Amino acid sequence: MTARLEVIVGPMFSGKTERLIARLHRAQYARKRVRIIKPAHDTRTQGSIAARAVNPDGTTEVTATLNAIMVRNAADFAAVTAEGDYDVLAVDEAQFFPLDEPMTDSLGWFGRAIRTLLREKAKSDLRIIIAGLDMDFAEAPFGPIPGLLAMADHVEKLTGVCMICGSDGGYISHRIIPGEAQLVVGDAGEYQVRCRSCYEAPGIRGAVAAAE
Numbered sequence: 022m023t024a025r026l027e028v029i030v031g032p033m034f035s036g037k038t039e040r041l042i043a044r045l046h047r048a049q050y051a052r053k054r055v056r057i058i059k060p061a062h063d064t065r066t067q068g069s070i071a072a073r074a075v076n077p078d079g080t081t082e083v084t085a086t087l088n089a090i091m092v093r094n095a096a097d098f099a100a101v102t103a104e105g106d107y108d109v110l111a112v113d114e115a116q117f118f119p120l121d122e123p124m125t126d127s128l129g130w131f132g133r134a135i136r137t138l139l140r141e142k143a144k145s146d147l148r149i150i151i152a153g154l155d156m157d158f159a160e161a162p163f164g165p166i167p168g169l170l171a172m173a174d175h176v177e178k179l180t181g182v183c184m185i186c187g188s189d190g191g192y193i194s195h196r197i198i199p200g201e202a203q204l205v206v207g208d209a210g211e212y213q214v215r216c217r218s219c220y221e222a223p224g225i226r227g228a229v230a231a232a233e
């Protein structure tokens with residue numbers, strides 16, 4: 022028995038939440054107790070995680086949902102993970118859990134809490150599955166995700182379909198509205214999956230560059 026961390030990353034509309042929900046359904050069939058959390062910062066869906074697909078006309082639709090506990094901060098996370106028993110802890114949109122300001126490590130409170138939980142439950146069957154964006158719109162590593170990738174036992178990196186050329190190499194969520202702030206919660210009206218050759222980097226690169 023050993024605890025395990027799985028991380029699913031990729032741009033928007035690459036099917037991260039769909040993969041997460043598929044793994045959770047499988048775990049539920051196996052009678053595992055599943056607990057799902059999500060950053061309260063993500064205002065698109067409250068109280069659930071939602072897999073969304075982009076239609077050919079640019080609209081999006083929700084294809085699957087599971088109920089989730091909204092977590093605002095480290096205290097919320099500690100309370101949610103301390104109570105009761107669960108076999109699988111799932112976290113969606115984990116890029117929204119911020120790093121420290123000023124930055125002290127590549128984990129932030131969320132990554133450190135995951136590390137602590139894995140250490141405490143190392144000799145158990147606990148399975149933690151985290152999904153999130155690996156990069157922001159400016160190709161900057163996003164929040165605690167890179168640190169979590171480093172700690173993971175298993176990583177799945179997904180791509181989407183490039184909205185410009187149609188290739189399968191969509192690796193980034195290109196922002197099609199102006200602005201330099203890293204945290205703009207958006208949908209298909211604000212972001213477009215693009216491949217490396219169709220991606221246009223913004224003038225000022227990401228929150229880290231902007232702060233320097």
Ligand SMILES: [Zn+2]
Nearest residue numbers: 183186216219
């Ligand atoms: Zn392309």
